[in-house]
Amino acid sequence: MTADSGPSRPVTTLEKAVEIVELLKGEDELELRDMTTELPYAKSTIHRHLETLIDTGYVLRTERGYRLSLKTLDVGIQTRRNHALYSVAKERVDTLAKETGEKVWCVIEENGMAVPIYGHSGENTVQSNVSVGEHVPMHQMAAGKAILAYLPDERVESIIEQHSLAKVTENTISDPETLYEELSRIREKEVAFNREESGYRLHGAGTAVRNEEDVAIGAISVSGPARRLQGELFSEELPRQLLEIASDIEIDLLYS
Numbered sequence: 096m097t098a099d100s101g102p103s104r105p106v107t108t109l110e111k112a113v114e115i116v117e118l119l120k121g122e123d124e125l126e127l128r129d130m131t132t133e134l135p136y137a138k139s140t141i142h143r144h145l146e147t148l149i150d151t152g153y154v155l156r157t158e159r160g161y162r163l164s165l166k167t168l169d170v171g172i173q174t175r176r177n178h179a180l181y182s183v184a185k186e187r188v189d190t191l192a193k194e195t196g197e198k199v200w201c202v203i204e205e206n207g208m209a210v211p212i213y214g215h216s217g218e219n220t221v222q223s224n225v226s227v228g229e230h231v232p233m234h235q236m237a238a239g240k241a242i243l244a245y246l247p248d249e250r251v252e253s254i255i256e257q258h259s260l261a262k263v264t265e266n267t268i269s270d271p272e273t274l275y276e277e278l279s280r281i282r283e284k285e286v287a288f289n290r291e292e293s294g295y296r297l298h299g300a301g302t303a304v305r306n307e308e309d310v311a312i313g314a315i316s317v318s319g320p321a322r323r324l325q326g327e328l329f330s331e332e333l334p335r336q337l338l339e340i341a342s343d344i345e346i347d348l349l350y351s
Contacts, residue, residue, distance in 0.1 A: 111136060112144045119154065119163045126160035171228060175212050178203065180304060180313045183347045185213055187340045188315065192217040194336065197319040202238035202301070203312070204246070205230065207254040209239035212313075221320055224294045234260050234268055237289035237301035238314035243274075244281035245303045245311035251278070267292045286334040287314075291321055298324040302337040304344050312348075315341055 111134075118133055119125060127145070131138050145161055148154035152166045175181050184201040192199040196217035202209050208230035225231060233239030233254065243251055255271055262269040268277060281287045289299035301316030317324075317333050324333070 108144075111140065112148060115141065115144055115148065116153065116163065116167070119161060120167075122162070124157050124160045124162035129160070178212060179348060179351075180344070181212050183351065184304070184313070184315065184344050187344060188213060189215045191215075191315070191317065191336060191340055192220075195317055195319075195333065196220070197317050197324070198223060200225070200238060200301075200316045200318065202236070202242070202314045202316060204233065204239075204242050207233070207257050209233045209236050209242065209314075211238075219319070219323070223297060223318060225318075231293070232258055232261060234274055235263055235289070235293040236316070237287045237299035237318070238316035239301075240274075240277060240281060240289070241287040241301040241303040241314040241316070242311040244278040244287065245305055245309060247310070251275075263293055264291055264295055266290055284334070285338060288329075289316075289318070296321050298329060300324070300329065300333045300337060302334070302341045304341050304348075306345075307349060315344070 114134060115130065118130060127138065127142060130141050134141060145154060145156075149156055149161075153164055154161055155164045180201060180203060188199045188201050192215040194217075196219035198217065198220045199215050200211045201213040202211050204210070209232070210230055211225060211227050214225075214227055225236075231239065233243050243254070246254075255274070260269045260271065260274060261267070268274045277287075285302055287301050287303075289297070289301070291297060293299070297318060298321045299316050299318035301314045303311040304313045304315060306312050315337055317337065
């Protein structure tokens with residue numbers, strides 16, 4: 096095997112198709128000429144990849160241009176359904192959202208990022224800057240920090256090296272040593288807090304869901320307005336509810 100044909104060599108044709116899909120993901124639809132200004136490829140190259148994506152059913156041709164098909168939705172739904180945590184956590188996430196009136200998330204780690212795979216809105220839920228399937232830096236979220244607290248040290252170091260610690264607000268932790276201290280506190284209390292670290296005026300609390308080796312396989316979190324999530328509710332009541340639901344999920348996963 097030559098160096099150029101090694102397993103780490105990227106398949107550039109596939110990379111180009113993925114870039115097109117990522118570009119279309121952010122738009123209702125795009126004309127071919129718009130794609131040529133956004134992508135560093137010739138018009139003919141983009142068109143050729145679009146035709147392949149159309150043939151495979153992942154892109155549709157419209158009167159105005161191109162858009163992703165709902166086949167991409169089917170892939171996402173099936174992928175989520177196959178995740179063990181989703182099937183066990185869904186009903187309990189719904190119940191906790193009803194009890195608290197806030198937004199409750201089920202979050203996993205993927206490629207060093209926090210990914211909400213399911214969320215349910217309570218009656219008092221407000222809009223947030225997170226959506227299902229979005230990849231969010233872990234250090235910015237309560238759920239993400241809860242997961243980091245129960246990952247092996249070398250994995251945490253790798254995630255920090257890969258994604259850095261970008262600052263979103265003045266409260267976001269951007270220093271590795273400060274983050275390590277925070278993770279130590281999380282392990283003591285088993286609960287992580289987000290105090291306007293991912294967005295202004297938003298608070299969150301989360302706890303990890305762990306396997307029998309005490310390693311995080313995901314997390315459950317509650318988020319809402321900072322003015323509402325404060326005091327004893329934020330520091331004691333929500334953590335108690337989160338720890339209860341996480342314990343139930345862990346038992347179900349262990350014996351399912």
